[in-house]
Amino acid sequence: MHLPEIDKFAHLKSPLHSWDARVKIVSISTLILSIVLLEDIRVAFLGLVLAIILVFLSKIPFSFVLVHLRWVLFFVLALFVVISLTVPGNLLIKLSFFSISREGVRLSLLISLRAISAALLVFPMLGTTRFYLTLKALQKIKIPAPLIQLLMFTYRYIFLFLDEEKRVFIGANSRGWVRKTNLSSLKTIGSLVGMLLVHSFERTERIRDAMVSRGYNGRVKTLDEFTLSAKDFIKASLIIAIALLLNLFRWIR
């Protein structure tokens, strides 16, 4: 089964690809945190420009980024509309019984800029390293082991789960079932999804057996595949300095 993968472009060569995954995650996470804390629209816009530059430097095609960003954009748009219409303040536009305030537009624009920048930065952070290396990097930076194992197994088995889901629905279709929006169809979908979950649970038991038989004792251990160089620290210093500078105005004020 072909599925779009977050690390589809991890094989490319760029300053972000060659950056040590651990330092890259810490640095870009700091930048994301800095951007979501911004309160000035002009600085938030600068944050968006920075995010676009980093995506550009990562050589990940913008078409790929936009396809994966569409759901984020959908939510941002929904938020934009709701906040613009609900936040009270100086009247900007009045259409029938809708009134849009200046403060509402300002706040929704600020939230949209922060959200889009943060979502964009995920691509240079996670899309420039093989996913398994990202997991190892997360382990190294002391993210809790259960969370990493959850991510690891989700990533490993999502493909199988989707294959299984396809087979279950093909089985139902082969016996004349057609997906509709009526109650009977929903009941069938409920049963099929329930069966999928039971299958998944049974599989987890078998996987556990396989893990235990090879010495698993609650912690997934892997070999270290990272080497730090001066370049990694230079890149990290640059990104963290930018992250601090973006918030400098707020602190000074």
Next chain:
Amino acid sequence: MIKLNGYEMKKIIRVKNLEYIYPDGTSALKGIDLDILKGESIGLIGPNGAGKSTLLLHLNGILGEGCGLIEILGMKVEEKNLIKIRQKVAIVFQEPDNQLFMPTVFDDVAFGPINTGYSEEKVRKKVKEALKEVGMAGYEKRCSHHLSLGEKKRISLATVLSMQPEILILDEPTSNLDPRVRRHLIELLNNLNLTKIVAGHDLELILEICQRVILLDEGKIVAKGETREVLSNKSLMEYHGLEVPLSLRHR
């Protein structure tokens, strides 16, 4: 020590009066007595639900302690010996997707050696050797979910060979394989100089690999003996829901 064909052979597995009841009350094993000698290849056959997989899981200590005694290489299967036993007894499960749970082939093959406590250098060496042994050298960075079933089966075997086991347990090793991949796997298994226990319904495979078979039904050993002799016993095989393999018919 037991004398077989003029050679003195060491008992590697000893099972005495093993009973096991699943938490839902299903009695899976009823008084199993079994001795397996070092270097032997044993076939474990029986109808579905006979208790084959349950017995295999006990040999690695996965199902916890049942009633009775299990000894592997003179070590009783109990909590304090589990690390050593799991290093010596390797299980290759029927479904390779359950065996290959790590993101890359390297991590999967290295999983056992790392848990065993090998040094990094030794882990890398063992992974390389195991992959070479199953003809999959160069697959280290591949993701398991992108491999064919035949490749997954070979990598599954590598995941346990890297632990340098003395006993290799295979549960339905040839299920869903096409004839060519099945033939490769049989040749691979025949070349492995280990004590082997092969469970399954591929009786032709068991005939090719195993010198002895054990027939299980309803949690009990109902027959054991030389492979050809047991598998060609039509009434015994049919009584227990099996068939005489094609190659042994009309003799």
